Amino acid sequence: MQRNHNHPKICIVEKVIDETPTVRTLIFSDDVMHNVLPGQFAMVWIPGLNELPMSVMVSKESGKAAFTVRKHGLASTGLYNVQVGQQIGVRGPYGNSFDLKQGKLLLVGGGTGLVPMMRLLTFVKPTDDVTLVIGAKSKNEVFFEELANDLLKNNVHRVIITTDDGSYGEKGFVTNTIEKLVNENRFDGIYTCGPEIMMYKTVQLAHSKGLFVQASLERTMKCGVGICGSCCIGEDLVCKDGTVFDGDHLMSNHEFGSFHRNKAGILENY
Amino acid sequence: MQRNHNHPKICIVEKVIDETPTVRTLIFSDDVMHNVLPGQFAMVWIPGLNELPMSVMVSKESGKAAFTVRKHGLASTGLYNVQVGQQIGVRGPYGNSFDLKQGKLLLVGGGTGLVPMMRLLTFVKPTDDVTLVIGAKSKNEVFFEELANDLLKNNVHRVIITTDDGSYGEKGFVTNTIEKLVNENRFDGIYTCGPEIMMYKTVQLAHSKGLFVQASLERTMKCGVGICGSCCIGEDLVCKDGTVFDGDHLMSNHEFGSFHRNKAGILENY
């Protein structure tokens, strides 16, 4: 029988890596997930506990994939606590993917929003000049710096870290760094994933300069397939129309950067 | 959407030909039915009335097929009465097909059992030497003689008609003619379809001489797909294992030539 991508495939967590005190990467084997496009996500079932959307983290080993999860509420903490040898259910991949330009590229990631950025890095051409900006609150929340440098080792590239408290890299909000960068460079493509405010500012800055920019959004998800409506933002459904949206489109969406819906579907301010 | 062969496809009867006072051929357009193998059958729905199994008659025009039906009980009379322009539902094809040998071939058909024989004729090689025996009660029940000669015009061939009352062709039961033929010739393959007694005798004769023989059987059919069980003969299901069976196999089936089941599933003698 052909695999039904909407059916949770049971995978066993083979390895767990602590990235920061609150972020872990869980590695498992799955061919389909190994090959997803940057921006695509999976719905991850923690049997008996919950299910949540997760960007699919790259793995260097062929046939493997990973999730990088920050412990937060019930579901993400449940996934965070999964031990080696335990089963998780994985369905998908869902969603569209980044539209990769060539030339001078700027990637802006924050927190677990770095996951799709890392996968995007595996798709850049050797001729691309890539700048990756990683925003974090403080030094011990920085991760994937080494991996990014490694993935970019054949490219002209810079990896810039900003921390709100200045404990590592540049001090200040990531958006200040972005502002400087877009003022000083003409980027062919800008890509961002992370906290919505960060994405909003990035899109706004890029858009105001007429640059091509895309962001990968997060919303509460139940189905992942465009039925339940829980992931809506304005008239868009993040799981089906996104997760990746063009800056143009986002700037005309009055909920972007301002509201998200809670589990009951009530609009809440960011 | 792909065509579901088990789903009745609605076809319009385009032409009706009277073959005898009780037998008619109804022509319709359908690519799938045009291309069935000899021995295969369709389930034919007469909307609002009934559904019955029918061998698929050849049509010279590409993309067309036909049913040749003798009016008998409710269902067959219903089909017989279908007028040009009326709708019928056709599902299938179902069943296996004759295993066509090369060389000297003997075909024995009676009544509407000639239908699969006509289709078989379209599959013979020009190098085959073909004898077709058509059995009928009397002259006005003989049909397909001309068609057979036409289909065989490039072969060394004979079309022999026998009538019980001698009103046309050889007088006597078809089986007497068969007996003579198998005594005087070494056939490479013998094929039969028609009244079960005729098939039984033909198979018995051929089998006793060690000749390769196949018969296409008829039984009451409801599903055509091997679920309902109404077409069983011994441990075989005519719709699924047949309709074509080897002589060897048939001679070990204690119901062949002796019993068939009525609609309630009760064994009745032939």
Add this chain to the structure above:
Amino acid sequence: MNQLLYSKLPIFFKVNPSLITSVGKICLDRPVMLASGILGISLDVFNRLYRSGAGAVVTKSLSTEPWDGYPNPTIFSVDGGGWINAVGLSNPGAQNFAKMIESNVDVPIIVSLVGSIPEDFESMIMQFKNCKITAFELNLSCPHVAKVGLEVGDDPELVKKIISAVKTSTNIPIIAKVGLGTSNYLNTVNAAIDSGIDAITAINTVRAIAIDVETQRPILSNKFGGLSGTPIKPIALRCVYEISSKYDIPIIGCGGISTWEDAVEFILAGSSAVQLGSAIGSNWIHVFNDINHGILEYMKRKGYSKIDEMVGLAKKS
């Protein structure tokens, strides 16, 4: 409808007189609506679906208070087609929702409501007095939430009380949505008709379960959920046929519709309009236009000029 919206529409959307249909007092431009619970929490999305060809949109079932619903997993994809869901009627509550759709101008919105007692429904209906809505649909048939849905629908006396109360508190048409529960759903239909219901939607999802053999446990957090999509079509179609054979009441068919043939089958069985949900999971929202188109072609081929001419034809054979 305002000009701005019109300009965004596919050409096909412009009202085609052949597709107009009436479900009792409810008049719709097109016969295919969005079913309750599907994509149904935002007015922006409603506008989009309407522009995609939906004849009306039914909201998620709303309750007096906001509900979070069940934890995930809330949806399971059945091999071979269809879904089992136990979203648990998550919804922002009638009041929040009414506020959101107050600005509605264009979209024919049918507001779906769940509750346990007549007062629940009466109070919710009051919330919508400033909204432009087409009808209320009472969800008497959710198979996986206690005290509402089927637990109400399976009790014809309670159904009578609720509908009688609701009918006295509003002039907006009221639809009762029924489903297969633990009693004869035809008794619920009967009770609804006796109490003056304007139309019946049939059917809701059918109670079901999915078990994962590797982890050896039910997949949905609520264990039980409701089966929707292609698997329930033959059952839903039978219910429409049964209701329309027995009662003279406008019917909205629902359950497993994903092609124009499906929609036509429901119309021939006796429904004046149809709803769909699950098909969006496989065909996305193009499904509305595809079905509208298919129905139109069929009508042309068969020589019909109004949906109404086809309603219930299969019963005449």
Add this chain to the structure above:
Amino acid sequence: MNQLLYSKLPIFFKVNPSLITSVGKICLDRPVMLASGILGISLDVFNRLYRSGAGAVVTKSLSTEPWDGYPNPTIFSVDGGGWINAVGLSNPGAQNFAKMIESNVDVPIIVSLVGSIPEDFESMIMQFKNCKITAFELNLSCPHVAKVGLEVGDDPELVKKIISAVKTSTNIPIIAKVGLGTSNYLNTVNAAIDSGIDAITAINTVRAIAIDVETQRPILSNKFGGLSGTPIKPIALRCVYEISSKYDIPIIGCGGISTWEDAVEFILAGSSAVQLGSAIGSNWIHVFNDINHGILEYMKRKGYSKIDEMVGLAKKS
């Protein structure tokens, strides 16, 4: 079993201790049986199915007199899977059938019976006194024939009377086959248990209809039929889960089983054995061996040595 038969068998057929299962007093070599009504009118076919890997065969439902059943079309193939049938319980009658299976030696045959009153069942059971049979299954759940099947099953009082009568007329185990009708099937289960039933088969087909859009009429001659196959699996599985959660009674799961995963799901939900019918229409009779094999592999992988160790595991999570 005699030598002749053994020699014709696939190697796999030889009894594998891991696959032995008990449904109450009924002990089977393999957990997958042929469901009633499928290929079930000839002892020769039963022998063949048994050699193909079926743990038992259930006969067509037999009545006191022979029945022709409904005219064709009696079976409709649902797009996307499953069948709707209204064979109309055609059968040769209990007496003819009993005569035919008197020569049975090897096959575990479960005789299915339909009737309207206790006397129907009592008199039929008498007919089988010279036959080697494994159990009787009372069909209380056919959804498309008047006066028998669901019309009996929907009346728990009548169910009680029938089962009490039957239990006093034979020592052979009695199974009640239930389905979704117009009342709560759990009340029927309850009545059956109260009357001393030995096991429950769940479920029969679900009432449904198919309409052809070109001819604009129901396809089956009886209009309504019963939906079987993959579409009803999630519903049937839920019934098994519900029964096993509420009652302590051996259960035979039935409805839409076509793979070993399906069979294991039903076992995990609480059934000790399963039946299948529709899958034969797509996978032919190899389906028995395929499922037996799959279950064995699964048991090996998970470390089970008996079917019994898996029964109902999904409820423990």
